[in-house]
Amino acid sequence: MLIGAHVSASGGINRSIANGEAVGADCIQIFIGSPRTWRSPELTEDTIRKYKDALSGSRSIRDVVVHASYLINLASSDAELFAKSRSLLMQTVTAACAIEARGVVLHVGSHKGVGVDLVSSQIRDVFEEVQDELRGSSRTKLLIENTAGAGGTVGGSLSDVRMLLSLPEKRDRLGFCLDTQHLFAFGYDFRDHEILDMVLQELLECIGTIDCVHLNDSKTLPGGLHDRHENLGEGEIGLVALRELLRHPMFSEALVILEVPGDGKGPRFQDVELAKSILND
Ligand SMILES: [Zn+2]
Ligand SMILES: [Zn+2]
Known part of the structure; x- marks a missing residue:
């Protein structure tokens, strides 16, 4: 298990390595390009070289995941939005492969009330295309993230997660990113031991190994669907329940990424230190 944080990559992705070191991270998550625009996340040869030099020269940062744009919606029934989403995801995947990232974390999107059954085949098509692309890379995976569940988003319930992960014919480059706050907000109150056991059992059955965790506490109560x-x-949620969840062996190879507010500017050194103290004992 590596423990780190989401950090800024503004000014070039090579800057993200120093930003991760500053908060004591073993691993980082970054956006390539702006997460709230449709602009393509292009990387120049020069940027990639600077980034690789920074990473290989780092004393602490040992792995990196990329978070895809929030605008991507693979579950949209709007043909134009779906096409733009597919294209932006493929560009992000290509960029993540170029920097040999561990994965691309994706929110699948919202069906806006039409129901997940009507959009599952278009999601499968994209997963197959992405996996084809990823098979040409050394290690990069597409990591589906569970959502808090508001507004018809796909992937809030563990049954949705199971369905998504079983869409491709062969699942060799598709993995899972568990966000602890989203899990709780959707309604899985894993402070309760029976619910915790049920969650772990369900995750074991549908995925087995977790590639990435977004380790966050929750401002709101379970079932509110608030992210x-x-x-x-x-x-x-509290420290006890977070530790109980993540001590399961299925998380032993995971990159654990904090996405907490800190003082308002994101995870601080003390936040990463606290995460290490509860998970490394
Ligand atoms: Zn996310
Ligand atoms: Zn969130």
Whole structure:
């Protein structure tokens, strides 16, 4: 298990390595390009070289995941939006492969009420295309993230996660990113031991090994569907339940990424230190 944080890559992705070191991270998550625009996440040869030099010269950062744009919606029934989403995801995947990232974390998107059954075949098509592309890379995977569940988003329930992960004929480059706050917000109150056991059993059956975790406490109560991250130990989940969840062996190879608010500017050194202290004992 490597423990780190989402950090800024503004000014060039090579800058993200120093930003990760500054907060004491073993691993980082970055956006390539802006997460709230449709602009293609292009990387120049020069940027890639600077990034690889920074990473290989780093004393602490050992792995990196890329988070895809929030605008991507593979579950949209709007043909134009779906096409733009597919294209932006493929460009992000290509960029992530170029930097040999561990994965691309993706929110699948929202069916906006039409129901997931009507859009599952278009999602499968994209997963197959992405996996074909990823097979040409050394290690990069597409990592589906569970959502808090508001507004018809696909992937809030563990049954949705199971369905998504079983879409491709062969699942060799498709993995899972578990966001602890989203899991809780959707309604899985894993402070309760029976629910925790049920969640772990379900995850074991549908995925087995977790590639990435977004480790966040929650500002809001379970079942509210609100995507509201809180600093560890300052929210409704608490340190005990987070530790109980992540001590399962299925997380032993995961990159654990904090996406907590800190003082308002994102994860701080003390947040990463706290995560290490509860998970490394
Ligand atoms: Zn996310
Ligand atoms: Zn979130």
